[in-house]
Amino acid sequence: MEAEIPMPDALTEPRDTPRTVETFRERLLELNGQLPRRLQQCADHVATHLDSIALSTVAQVAQGAGVPPSAVMRFCQIMGFSGFAEMQRLFREALSRAAPDYATRLANLKAGGAGQPSALVAEFVEAGRQSMEALARDLNETTLNQAVVILAQARTVHLAGFRRSFPVASYLAYVFDKLGVPAVLHDGVAGLGHRSSLRPGDALLAITFAPYSEETLALAAFARDRGLPVVALTDPPASGLSGVADTILSVTEIDFGAFRSLSAVIALALSLAVAVAARRET
Amino acid sequence: MEAEIPMPDALTEPRDTPRTVETFRERLLELNGQLPRRLQQCADHVATHLDSIALSTVAQVAQGAGVPPSAVMRFCQIMGFSGFAEMQRLFREALSRAAPDYATRLANLKAGGAGQPSALVAEFVEAGRQSMEALARDLNETTLNQAVVILAQARTVHLAGFRRSFPVASYLAYVFDKLGVPAVLHDGVAGLGHRSSLRPGDALLAITFAPYSEETLALAAFARDRGLPVVALTDPPASGLSGVADTILSVTEIDFGAFRSLSAVIALALSLAVAVAARRET
DNA sequence: CCGTCGTTGGAACATTTATTCCATTTCGTA
DNA sequence: TACGAAATGGAATAAATGTTCCAACGACGG
16 A cells, blocks of 8 residues: 655656756756766756757767766656657757748848848848847846846936937837836937936936947936936947946947947847836836 | 860769858859759759758658659769768758857746846847848848839938837938938927928838838828838738838837837848948949 | 665667669660 | 660668666665
């Protein structure tokens, strides 16, 4: 008779096979710490080289983790798969969905002719994609969180961005408006500033890229002098704003020719806006 | 004795193995047209499914091309590889370089916590990337070329875009200015339109997405009535503008939540602007 | 100190996949 | 139409890769 029912145990309990990379990662976390030595090595290696699984053989994964192939097999089974092949299929499917015919099409567009408009699209798409990847790779989460806190505490958010940065600033103004966050867009209409609207308790979000625009720098300095916190959205050297900004969010935007795609900047700005709105509501 | 030296022939001449996807494509073009039927089928299929090679087996490629596996093998050898395995290695390497740790990092950011700002960044980056891929995949080159011609012939380009589309319009205004193309941004400042500035010989570029903004539709209709060509930058159904626009450039922008990343729209707009400027100069 | 049980490594086996080979068909040319 | 060269399809073979199994090991409790 079943005198004692064993506590459900992640290792022994039969689990259904992860169907998405997401659930795979969850299970990986769940298992972490309660695995024997060799299997833990597998888990560690797999966790840090998730994408390489799709293209590796058992032997390669095993070598990477510093274990014999059979250990990798056991690991796959503990993760809920019938074996390595089944686990690999998951990652291959994810990979092929990620790049369907995109790369081919891009190459075709580029090859279509150097002067062709479609070749330009290919270049800008490529630049944008690289920028976004760089953003995801290099994002400093701590700085981002700081920026969110500062802006969420502000009574009113002031937005500064001219010339190349103006589209970003104006989009932020639109988004903040939709989200019910009080925001002022410092456009240059009528040659007037909105300096007098900067009040204690407010904060400034300054968006500028090299070559930094005079107006933005001046406004940032002005805000700083009045004791208002300044968050900067800028490119890595960040030379112009290092003195005046409390928090510097830097984005590397890959240019094509003299123009930048703004993709990464907008993605970051949008995230910032939504996060700020969410924080204010709680 | 070697009585006659045969003309160098792409098929029989021994070629060294392509080392990059680029050279692979070149060789593919070189061979095009001078291949026997089955091999041509292979070439066609491979050309349009370049990326799928990395993850397919010989049998799968063969089935895709509608030929027996042995034909695929011959094709690989004609392309300069020792066999399918060697050819596949090329694409696998390209694929693993393309997604270095990006996917892992993205997943980490997402996993960092649903409410975390960094998770938002991951979502927006993902949305933007998908949008750009969709743009590259679905771009209609003919329509784009038409749009370029129309705008290049215009004396002045009028830009209409409000609310969500305003950042795009304003960025275009900036870019056109830099490129020396006469352009008017129809912002709504002071509640005035710039209708009277629409003159014969001009063209309108209307940017709007569902739900289409009244002002943009009205301006497009107005321009149409005066006989000016209208180019629309909009989303696929394009319902609102189908009557009034001469040329419709459609972009699918993946949203996250209620907000769109604008990445694809901006990439397309930028390409359009640069192509127009280039065409005007010649 | 001994026995047990979970863990480990490697060798044997099974399966999938690539590659070669050759009989047959097709195509171009005389 | 007949000939030879090229192309083709499929079956046979080779290679690689995945999977299983078992003997050996080591940690732990009695």
